[in-house]
Amino acid sequence: MRTLYVVTHPEATHHVEGVVGGWHNSRLTPAGVRAAVSIAEALRSRIPDGAEVELYASDLRRTVRTAEEVGRLFGVRPSLDDRLREKSYGEAGGKPQSWLDQRFVPPPAVGERMEHDEGVRGAETKAAWARRLYAAMDDILRSPVAHQIVVTHGGSLTFVVASWIGMPVASAGYASFRAPSGSITTLHEDDFFHNRQVARLGDTRHLDSAPAG
Template structure:
């Protein structure tokens, strides 16, 4: 039986500064670091001693910091993968969120959503974001390991789950899986039917109430 534990990084500096995240390389806040320690302990309690564990992480600072807290408890080395990054917002990254909000062009209710131009120079399309996320998860899931931990971003969580359930990319343009920062989503595949379950989405019981901000 395979279990994938998907972690959304805790509170980062761009959250409290009201800045656009994306590929902006923000760090965890002091509260975020405390949350990272709590989620690491929660994972340690869920995964049996002696179980085989692999740890993958987006290569941005805020996810690497969270992954390092987990790695210390499990005695593993995080495997960085830039494909697990949040969506790139191009020239908006690091700017005030209201700067992006004034320029953002939302996708249509019907029609082309994945290649939609959101009106921000240099930003990824949703298709580009999904394709790299699916590719990263495809390689992770080719590895035979009982417990895999994936540390990523709140936005990218949608495509991690969508790839897990083998949702066609074009359909993923209509779905959003929301979870609090610093939460754990549990995915499990059984050994008999090989069905892929979403066991829990965005479990944040290990966090203090004040830290449960949805990005």
């Protein structure tokens, strides 16, 4: 059985500063670092000792720092991949969230949603965002390693899961698999039917035991 653990990075500076994340290269806060330690410990408790593990991460600082804590317990170095980044909000990245809220054009309830122009210069369309996550997942899943960990972002989790279950990109316009920061989503594929399960979405039980600052 293949098991893929998808981690959404914990609290980062853009969360507490109220600015747009996306490709803005924010760092984990002290609370985020403590949560990353708890994430690593939770993963270590779920994966058998001696099992081969692969670790992949977005190349932004907040995901790299999270992956470093995970890699330390497993004795592996993360493979960094910019395709695992959050959506790019173009010129809005790093600006106050209110700046984006005033300019953002939400997608229509019906009609073209994947190529929708959100009204922000340089922002990715949902289609472009999905395609790069799907491509990253294709490469990750070519590996035969049974235990894989992917450290990414809350928004990008949707397309990791959509890719996992084989949802066509063109059908992902309404997809949303949201999970809290610092969560672990567990995906299983069985060896007989090769069916793919979303075994647990957005698990944060490990954060209840995170040490206080």
